[in-house]
Amino acid sequence: MAPLTLADELVLLAYDDTGVNRLGRPHLDYGLSGAVLLELALAGRVEVADDRLAVTDPTPVGRPVLDDALARVAADGKRRRPKDWISRLAKGLPDRVLSGLVDTGVLRRDSDRVLLVFPRTRYPSPTGAEPTAETAARQRMLDALLADGPVEARTAALLGLTRAVGLDRKLFRELPKERLKARTTEIA
Structure with missing residues (x-):
């Protein structure tokens, strides 16, 4: 299995x-x-x-979700702010990332109905336990939060993402709020 992307790790942490x-x-x-x-x-x-x-290298990276986004940015005739691309790329992205994790066996798709009327889809681990990739990502982030000094770029990016979407306090409830805020600010 190919290494997980930041989007894959964020989905695992969010579910x-x-x-x-x-x-x-x-x-x-x-x-x-x-x-x-x-x-x-x-x-x-x-x-x-x-x-x-700005696109600096239009060469595909070999991951469909990333390659599609890169092609869309490269094909756009207007240079846009990153925040503009956030909203442009968001549509359908969770479903595509989740489908990729289902296809690789990291998650499974369970569909049912609530009160026999409302459709619901859940994405649990096939084993029922936390996926090992999620455990590894969570541990990597916790190690960075507890240490001092520089942090590896992918871990810093993942910490920044969890903070931006408000997931950091849900993931690291055991850490003092002040320590978490100070360290994530320092890493950012």
């Missing part, structure tokens, strides 16, 4: 062990768009210049 989105929309949608843009920046495909997103 609880029963497969329910504890973050809600549009927070998850926008967070995933940010994760895609950060992943492209870390891969050296885009950068922010003069407050606008």
Whole structure:
């Protein structure tokens, strides 16, 4: 299995062990768009210049969600701000990321009806326990929060994303609020 993207890790962190989105929309949608843009920046495909997103290398990275976003940014004749791309890329992104995790066996899709009327789809782990990739991401972030000094770029990006969408306090309830806020500000 290919390494997970930041979007994959954010989805795993946003869904609880029963497969329910504890973050809600549009927070998850926008967070995933940010994760895609950060992943492209870390891969050296885009950068922010003069407050606008610019493609520096249009070569696909080999991940459909990322390649689609890169192609859309490259094909747009107008240079836009990153926040403009967040809303443009958000539509349908959670479903695509979740489908990718289902296809690779990290999650499973359970569909049913509530009160026999309202459709509901949940995305629990196939084993019923927290996926190992989620555990690893959570531990990586916790280690960074508890340590001092520089943090690896992917971990810093994931911490920034969780803070931006309001997931950090849900993930790290055991840490003092002041420590969490100070350290995430320092990492950002």
